[in-house]
Amino acid sequence: MSYEYAVVVTYEQREKVFQYMKIIHLSAECYPVAKAGGLADVVGALPKYLIQEEAEASVVMPKYANDWMAGQQFETVFEGQAPLGDWQFDFRIQRESDDTLGFPLYVVDIPGRFDRPGIYVEQQSGIPYEDDFERFIGFQVAILDWFNQMRVSPDVIHCHDHHTALVPFMLTQCYRYRDLEQIPTVLTVHNGEYQGIYDHGMQNLLPYFDYQNAGLLDWDGRLNCLAAGLKTCWEITTVSPTYMKELSYSSHGLEGLFRSEQQKSRGIINGIDTEVWDPETDPMIAHHYNSRKMAGGKRKNKQLLCEKFGLDPQYPTISYIGRLAYEKGADLLPDLFRSFLESPQTVNFIVLGTGDRSLHYQFEAMSDRFVGYFDAALDYNEPLAHQIYAGSDFMIMPSRVEPCGLNQMYSMRYGTVPIVRSIGGLKDTVVDLGEPDGYGITFYDFSLEAARHAVQRAVDLFGQGRTMAGLRKRIMNLDFSWNASAKKYIALYEELST
Incomplete structure (x- = not known):
């Protein structure tokens, strides 16, 4: 034929x-x-x-x-x-x-x-x-x-x-x-x-x-x-x-x-494919929601996510999804997360991904050491990724190189605020809250200090309930479709x- x-x-x-x-x-x-x-x-x-x-x-x-x-x-x-x-x-x-x-x-x-x-x-x-x-x-x-x-x-x-x-x-x-x-x-x-x-x-x-x-x-x-x-x-x-x-x-x-x-x-x-990535219809998440009924949906999905990873949902939950690779800046994450996990502040961190074996070992050790505040799923798991987008408060992307990046768009579609290094497509799609009409958290230098400052801004934002709710609703209504x-x-x- x-x-x-x-x-x-x-x-x-x-x-x-x-x-x-x-x-x-x-x-x-x-x-x-x-x-x-x-x-x-x-x-x-x-x-x-x-x-x-x-x-x-x-x-x-x-x-x-x-x-x-x-x-x-x-x-x-x-x-x-x-x-x-x-x-x-x-x-x-x-x-x-x-x-x-x-x-x-x-x-x-x-x-x-x-x-x-x-x-x-x-x-x-x-x-x-x-x-x-x-x-x-x-x-x-x-x-x-x-x-x-x-x-x-x-x-x-x-x-x-x-x-x-x-x-x-x-x-x-x-x-x-x-x-x-x-x-x-x-x-x-x-x-x-x-x-x-x-x-x-x-x-x-x-x-x-x-x-x-x-x-x-x-x-x-x-x-x-x-x-x-x-x-x-x-x-x-x-x-x-x-x-x-x-x-x-x-x-x-x-x-x-x-x-x-x-x-x-x-x-x-x-x-992004807004038919696949839609919290109102996504078959891979536990509780459906939209920008009008966002608060309840996010809360229920966060509760389930935290139960899976043994975390307390009352604390800000910051996640990383992606390859554990040099260009993704994943090698910055262990020190960045430890700087908060060893501090008096209470923050949850979740990692989903696979890649560099030395990072696997570090994250496994951190999971044992910081039980109740950090956990990692070191594999590729598409349904879990969707649930993490739906249940997290923030998504971090500290990339050295990021041609476009889709995770920041997925996260915003699900009302999860991006924390990104301002490079490549991340710079084109995430405007810092400090700028006019801004809606995300960005940092410029690839350094522990710059990333730590960005995460601290996220933790502080989480404490501002009304501001955080308004921001979630706003980013869900942004159009990142094809x-x-x-x-x-x-x-x-x-x-x-x-």
């Missing part, structure tokens, strides 16, 4: 046959199919909002051997064989039959490459897969071979992060895809910390191209997938305006490239297609 036939059948039923611009997103992650971070949340939400703007949006991702995939029905829409250097590999393109995500989801099935539970690493050991390059170059080649067979090509190919960043290079350089080279490409950098860097010998796995242009793959003497995509895509976007500026002076060696490509670059702030951002993407696609 061809791609066009599958799409025509669906859209004839909806009386929307090829009327709208066709945008195809390529990504390693998509919520709720497979998630390691915020990339999945973006790719799982943006297409739905593009469809609301009367675009025809879909997602293509690898077919992992995880529980979500196992629970869905798929139909094969294309089968092929593609080159990986001197070898050939078989692949299938399959479509999720019922469109349960609100948009068409296509998966690339490559036997022996993606039929594993983990996205990037072995689930048990946490060790990255040794065939990482082969996996994702095969994924991208299979997609382009599929596109080569389409009677009607996409209007725009939207690539996400380095796992799909070789698509713009192959479209412009590989002889195999010459018929596709006029399709506009957008490359969104969700996190410039991860670039897909390999030995130059790996370029021999790409379909044939003019080796006089091999320099497009190079950055600092290595094959750099992200750099290749930045050089060859039609448009670069990042997930917040401030992060776009930051990349030009802090991007792990790509600063000069971001500066040289700034004429085709723009920052568009991420939104609506405005989707319109900006539509405008970008239209620019590229004309």
Whole structure:
């Protein structure tokens, strides 16, 4: 079955046959199919909002051997064989039959490459897969071979992060895809910390191209997938305006490239899926509420949350949700929390996340030492995350690097006040209470002293009951949905297609 036939059948039923611009997103992650971070949340939400703007949006991702995939029905829409250097590999393109995500989801099935539970690493050991390059170059080649067979090509190919960043290079350089080279490409950098860097010998796995242009793959003497995509895509976007500026002076060696490509670059702030993140309907929280009936809902959810972690709900409860990683500033948290837990003040702290093993050990020791005031769940737990957003008073994000950040938007949606370092997307989405129309707590320096001052402001704010209640109601009514951002993407696609 061809791609066009599958799409025509669906859209004839909806009386929307090829009327709208066709945008195809390529990504390693998509919520709720497979998630390691915020990339999945973006790719799982943006297409739905593009469809609301009367675009025809879909997602293509690898077919992992995880529980979500196992629970869905798929139909094969294309089968092929593609080159990986001197070898050939078989692949299938399959479509999720019922469109349960609100948009068409296509998966690339490559036997022996993606039929594993983990996205990037072995689930048990946490060790990255040794065939990482082969996996994702095969994924991208299979997609382009599929596109080569389409009677009607996409209007725009939207690539996400380095796992799909070789698509713009192959479209412009590989002889195999010459018929596709006029399709506009957008490359969104969700996190410039991860670039897909390999030995130059790996370029021999790409379909044939003019080796006089091999320099497009190079950055600092290595094959750099992200750099290749930045050089060859039609448009670069990042997930917040401030992060776009930051990349030009802090991007792990790509600063000069971001500066040289700034004429085709723009920052568009991420939104959140307000259907998934809605305290009035969220099936993952114990008690539903909205901004009009906020006080009772927050109180009941906090009571349940504190019972789970053995804390006293009468005290301010400050939580951290996220990877325990350097860029998230998680290494600041143990000393920060201890400075309050060892003081006469009474504050609750909760941590949910996994990552750096030394932080695991510290948090485990703190859980034993500060029983009744601190606890940590050192794993990935989506339902618990929702309950923490609903039951906490404050959410802390001390990031060293934060391209956009979604947790601060989730927390405000649930009436939980953000405490954030003013950087990247955190700066674009949280205005300090000390500023006109401010609604959050921010700090600038990455230091224990600055973070401690911010937390102290939160503790003091908690003691001002009426002010705190008014602030909660206000942040719940802020609009962080994808609506405005989707319109900006539509405008970008239209620019590229004309």
